[in-house]
Amino acid sequence: MRKMSYAGAIVEALRTSLSEDPTFNLVGSYVLGLGPKRVLMDSIRTEFSDRLYDPPTSEAAIVSIGAGAAMAGARPFVDIGTASFSYVGWSPLVNEAAVARYMSGGSLRVPVVYHMLHGLRGGGAGQHSGSPQAMLWNAPGLEIVLPSSPYDVKGLMRSAIKSDNPTIFINHARLMDIEGDVPAEDYTVPFGRADIKRAGRDVTLVATSFVVHAALSAAERLATDGIEAEVVDPRTLVPLDHKTILDSVRRTGRLVVIDEAPLSCGVASELSAIVAEEGFEYLRSPVVRVTRPDIPVPFSKPLEDAITPTADKVITAVRRVMDPRAKSAATRLT
């Protein structure tokens, strides 16, 4: 199959959507971030110049305008840029877009996509490294998408643009250069269907977005020690595929959850709680979370490295769930 970068797959999904639907427009065009891959957007800028609106630096307004345009029957794609900036647009996101359909009693549709780049990017520090997926998960009414591969991002983006609901599409700046198989033809990846990125019998690693790759790398290294880890990527938090996660835990009996959102009330917390409630009898050892700790993101590299969910931390977590009594070796995992 054709190899393509993650960024290239995004551009392909946008181009298909722009060609297909004249009511689909882009508000903001730094979807690929400001890294070297940003030039891949140039073709869209030229080809669809009348469909691309570069707004002022007004996050609250563009979030609100996206919601209003969607209510009026358009299908806007609003690029917020760095996910930390979404906090500026929080009220229209959670007070308008998320609740509009429910408050209307089902008589309104709000088909808008909000795109943002989350996570630890290297030196982003306290205001450019945000991972708001858990906070947004606490705003019912939003679909939340967290792709991790070029194949998934193209298909999930096509689904997000076709969706009749407000959809938060969260990419990670560090995913942009990743290469993978991407079919040339148009396809969708449905929401609410987790993907088993690697099969394994001994332990389930549930991870989202960029840390899926930390989980995969940990799994390869664990395999050399005879531990076969299964890596499950939910791909969308809302809707969430409970079944694939629970089925995996039933097979392996052990669970490590990895995410970049901070520990408390984070994505890993919710996934752990779901397994505790719905799959307690499958667990042979306590669940372990590998996340950012509950501190702001530091700037300096060794400090940032210290809070990053890495393959090393995943391996430590796996050793702990494989032998819960070895807890004395407690390394900080968050």
Added chain:
Amino acid sequence: MKVSPLDRKTNLSIFDRMLMMRYFEEAVLRLYQERRFASHFHLYIGQEATGAAVLEALGDKDLICTTHRNHGHLIGRGSDPGQTMAEILGRSTGLNRGRGGTLHASDPSRGFLSTSAIVGGCAGLATGAAFGIKTKRESNVAVGFFGDGSLEEGLVIESFNIAALWKLPVIYVCENNSAGAMGPQQGGYPTAITATDSFTRLPAAYGIHSAKVDGTDIAAVYATATEAVQRCRAGQGPAFIEAFTVRWPGSSPLWPEPATVTDLNEAWEPARIKGPHAAWLRDHDPLLRTARDIVAHGYASQDEVMAHDKDARARVETGATFAIESPMPLSETVHEHVFA
């Protein structure tokens, strides 16, 4: 701007909208006093001329977003009084099946997209609706109604900038009802807290066509709104209207109270006006003013006006009865309508 007198049909059409707004709000207040709903709420009494004349200037396909003082705009747009009242009472037959309530009622089937009870929220949504219109290459317009306090919100100013940059067909209607308001110092509603000496300077700074108008003068509001609509439809970009009204005395405390009760005979028999709020009724009540003008200019007789009055009261009462008799939503339906 030159204000032409309105013809009989337009006068009466605006007046009918105003009557429905007024009696609907008086019914809301009565039902609240009867403890038929529990939430706090806001009434449109005293501002009817503004909303009714702006809505008269719109077409069926135009889109509307409003703020928490929304009942008048819904009723003036033609939303069913029964369904609207049912929503306020949280009934399953409400416009929004009891999910929105007084503060969030909407009627998308009539282009009434949203009530945002987040101050200034509707300005962003109306700007977005106009962006949707533009990207779909349609010729309708979007209107955002909000109060003077909204101009304290950054979102509104950001919206002005984008609407002007992208020449969006949006009309911002700022209903400035701060005049005569008590303000928090006297235990009343908050009023505008601003360093600007004129609200129209804010949109004007972005080149937005802006006008001030007496919000109790239906001919002036209608003319101003019509000009704004024509500009938008012609692709000339956004407009801003600041309509002034004097705050209804019943809004003074944090929960509305029945400070005045409408009697249209007071329009032509001012001696009947009595009580502590006589000055407001005599000088600032837009409904009495409009009734008086309609009769004085010969558009309709007193008897005709009173016949319209009776019809409006009856329609509102039918709606109120429908709402009261409607069932509450079933609790097991609480999960419905989160996603499309």
